[in-house]
Amino acid sequence: MSLLSKLQETLVCLKAGRVTLPYPAQAGPVPETFRGRPIFDAARCIGCAGCASNCPAREILVVDVCQEIRILQYLGRRCTYCGRCADVCPEKAITMSREFETATDRIGDIRQRLELFMSTCQRCGRCFTEPSPLEQLKLKGYRFDDVQNERWIFRSQAYLTSEAAVDDISIDLD
């Protein structure tokens, strides 16, 4: 009976009532486990670059400006908020925040730049042990990226050499 089914359908609608939420006028709460924009804590970061090595979108760049200062830059342009950086961070310096309304027309709004004072051996850069051997495989040494041009260099090396990583970049070693 089609008429009966129409009545049933009406009942389904009436029972549900109004369910629309007042978004975007009012944003609802998000759960504890929510994966929003990652926030980097410079006080906790030890500059191991584990996040940079594990970022699937390659949005975290690392470069050393001198023996003591390492720059870690999070670009956030195509970051998918997957949370791998927070997973592998040994010092819990990265938290996945609950921010999700991050649309902006100025890309600098989401960028984060950490200047880290390094006291560890710069040549090996080994400050942490990765949680699983699969991740250990990957980190032969830290990457040396082109921060000025916001570009990542995916060749990782056991240690820095003066040989150019890509054609137009040369690394000055003391």
Next chain:
Amino acid sequence: MTARERLNQLKEKFGPAIQRADLPGDSRLFAYVEPATLKAVCQYLFRELDARYVISIGLDDRPFSGKFLVAHNFAFDRDRLLCSMLAHLPADHPEVDSIAPAVPGANWAEREFRELVGIELRGHPYPKRLVLPDGWPDGVHPLRKDVPWNQVPADFDENAEFTFDDPPAGCTVVPFGPFHPTLDEPEHFRLYVEGEMVRGCEYRGFMVHRGIEKLAESVLTYNDIPLMAERICGICGCVHNVTYAQAVETAVALRPPPRAEYIRTIMLEIERLHSHLLWVGLACHIVGFDTLFMQSWRIREPIMWIAEKISGNRKTYALCVIGGVRWDITPEVKVELRHLLDKLEREWREVVAAVSRDKNIQKRTRGVGVADQALIKSLGLIGPVARAAGVDIDCRRDHPYAAYDRVDFAVITDTGGDVWSRVVVRMNEVFESIRIIRQCLEKMPEGPLQASIPDELPPGRLGLSSVEAPRGESHHFVITGENNRPHRWRVRAPTYQNLQAVPMMIKDQQLADMTISLGSIDPCFSCTDRLETIDLKSGATRVWSQAELIRLVRKT
């Protein structure tokens, strides 16, 4: 029949043409076949042994074996067996007999490796460009290892236009897509229409081909790929995430801990619940029944919330890494999920009771977009499209993975083969998914979430994995490689096979049924060469040319 018996069957028939074989376990068979006999072997498997065609893969294996490799994958669904027929081709002139004349479902896959890997085909029935963009020069094959991942060929022609076939005599061409209101992704169908009746069509798709496979082979690493894989599909992303992880795990004989397997099962079923409810809503929207569209999506919303609570996101759960999962299901979530399932089941039962007798929907969907068993066999159709025609296949039962071998569920089938049957199958599968999740919550053991991986993953191993996505079987083929990334990763999403059947499903039907026929396979699509604007006050119309539109878009 086990993998070994199948192999013996092949050896008996073809003798020395079967050069060697790998049998990793009872459920996988990799046979290396002499290239000249490859077509005969595939024909024998498909026609006489009644195997289901899955996918064909081409790859540039020169860094390892100095040759090209082609693989045709088949499935024996009753024997829980996935097999792959491989053949090495010479590096200087890779050419192979096309199996498409014998196995029609191989049509796209063969054209794809011809373009992307540059393996020439002998005797392909329709060797027209499929994947590469219109302006891409011939002779540059992006999946070859010597082509860098970020290279745009110097002679790429921005202004090139695709040459379409001529329509049959007496037919008018009606363009459908690339951007069509009822579809979510760009695909272009050129429909040949006679009066109101569709007589045929030409398909031009792959407009959002993103080269994920190439990225995986050259830039990403094993554990980066699952997070890219789930972006293959916005609706069944977790399926690709799990399929990839399982393909690598089977390749290197790694087993995730039991708790991880149960969590994978739960998340896959949560995804199926949301996808089926979404689809039922969309299908109703396409036929103009917006009441059910709204109600179905209302019932679906709490599923998105629980997924967000478990994984941190409504979609793209970022669930798997190789050897395990990243998110646990806590006792609180367990309680909440149980309540949610009870409520969902109650509400959905009311909707199903109302809809299943609704004459209006049935008028629009019965006898529309029919795919019969012969078509399903020849093109290798899968998922609800196959089950709606009474073809009883479901990877969850036929090729068990994760924890599906430890739960009890029914495979829903119907007999009509039309859009209505697909609605019925999907509506009822929701109840089975609820049952599966309940059993998983009951049986899930405590334990670690990730297996420990003591050694480097060995290169050169082959892995196959099939996962039943909401819209059919998703199949991944992986060859492990060096530098911590796969040597080749081939993804076959379910729509890849199902979309090939659309021209047959819409033939000799009303033009107005096109959208729901297409919608019934649950695809993704869109596209516009021209746009017309109408000034509402004066009624004057202005047609925008493609060049003007491009200028408008690129202005910023």
